[in-house]
Amino acid sequence: MTTAVAPYPINAPLIQAVVIAYANRQMIADAIMPRVPVGKAEFKYLVQNVAEQFTVPDTMVGRKSAPNQVESSGTMQTASVVDYGLDEVVPVEDVRNAPEGVDPMATAAEFVMKLVTLGREVRVANAVFNPANHVNKVTLSGTSQWSDYTNSDPISAILTALDSPIMRPNVMTIGRAAWTKLILHPRVIDYVNGKGGTSGGVTRQQLANALELEEILVGEAFVNTARRGQAMSLQRTWGKHAAFTYREVPSETSRSTTWGFTAQQGERISNTTFDEDNGGLEGGYKVRAGERVKELVTAPDLSYFFQNVIA
Structure with a gap:
């Protein structure tokens, strides 16, 4: 039995470079759940006892005595990475007829990685905006929703919420539709500008500074929810909610306390x-x-979730 030989040389390094370098700037999954490398498919991670981090023992030491001993504890959890990937077939005829300077296989690699990245964005959005993943949460309705410019007070609601977790959240994640309503809210403009004005809007950095946050992430992505063969039905990946989470990028060699992270084994795969x-x-x-x-x-417990912030 003979092995089929490709009629054109396969530039594997180019495909690998395209896949590894691919980044969609509209995606925020990596910012809200940062990637942490793991050595094997199955890995362990420590869920620390938060109470111990804030319990102060007797630190006084006698002239001839030893200091009191402390020990940090936690629960060691086991998890495994999941494979996510896609294939696209590029006909030999397409390669032959490609315009000069165009590599159909590199284009295919970028397209496939785009869809894999969008799939991750959907998974992370579902995790961030899942009420079950937050101890501190509230569902807004009617006049409390931030789209009600007459009765709601999002600034008071957010500042109060930020004081609820034991560690103050430092990142805000919000869908684009909700963000647009929020930055045009008269009370938000007044709080940020301090001028009593109710026109115009505010920027992410202005509001982040006013709320003492490190970053505000606005979900921009769309996803087609229709089944294959049906008419396209574009929906926002990030819904009408807002989450405030504590983010600290962990590593394999340091202990970190963070609302969530992403374990990644190896580089992106290409073939x-x-x-x-x-x-x-x-x-x-x-x-x-x-x-x-x-x-x-x-x-x-290191977060606060607002569900249905706008109507």
């Missing part, structure tokens, strides 16, 4: 092979891209 059975009469090139990751919520 290109010749497939004589797909891609038309002459076969084609199967371009594969993906990654091995696992999103984890590790401290649901």
